[in-house]
Amino acid sequence: GDSVTQMEGPVTLSEEAFLTINCTYTATGYPSLFWYVQYPGEGLQLLLKATKADDKGSNKGFEATYRKETTSFHLEKGSVQVSDSAVYFCALSDSDYKLSFGAGTTVTVRA
Amino acid sequence: DTAVSQTPKYLVTQMGNDKSIKCEQNLGHDTMYWYKQDSKKFLKIMFSYNNKELIINETVPNRFSPKSPDKAHLNLHINSLELGDSAVYFCASSGGQGVYGYTFGSGTRLTVV
Secondary structure, three states: OOOEOOOOOOOOEEEEOEEEEEEEOOOOOOOEEEEEEEEOOOOOOEEEEEEEOOOOEEEOOOHHHHHOOOOEOEEEEOOOOHOOEEEEEEEEEOOOEEEEEEEOOEEEEOO | OOEEEEOEEEEEEOOOOEEEEEEEEEOOOOOEEEEEEEOOOOOEEEEEEOOOOEEEEOOOOOOOEEEEEEOOOOEEEEEOOOOHHHHEEEEEOOOOOOOOOEEEEEEEEEOOO
8 A cells, every 4th residue: 555654753953954854655656745744733734745756846945856766755945944843744645535644753943 | 714624622521422523624625534643643544535425434443433414514423432532633625536735624632531
């Protein structure tokens, strides 16, 4: 079945540091890939998405590129802020009415 | 306007009780979902409804019964609550099969004591 593996946290960074969260996937078809973010005490928000190979999703300074050859969708941000502290989830949807999530990576940014 | 709204936000109840969580979406989506987030933040799908028809029913105890009176509403009823049911329950919706993304509600934190 479909699955998502993302790097384990927690990750602690200083402000303005570079953030990378690795995500790889296994799917039988051609899935859409997503990054969701969950701020403390809140629900899940769609951060960015890519629906086909080589697509780059971007939002709020975050980027991720759909790499079919390496089955990856790594999340990056060049300069993080304290407000980026959250749990980040990589997810995929394979046209089967199901969104499969990775385990989540907790990111803490210190001033 | 809230796109996916669920109530209540918090629910504290005793073991053995029956409780319901309600969800409504105003996005015109055809498909709605219930997800469970455990204490380690892991998210797992429980149910999926497309146009009021149940299409995904994961290995969830039959104490959990979803109901979709119309495609804009999906409720979750839980009978005989157990300590292990304590979690955050998220409702979500998507257009079609979800390849363009899912919109989530803000969650219901259920605590069984």
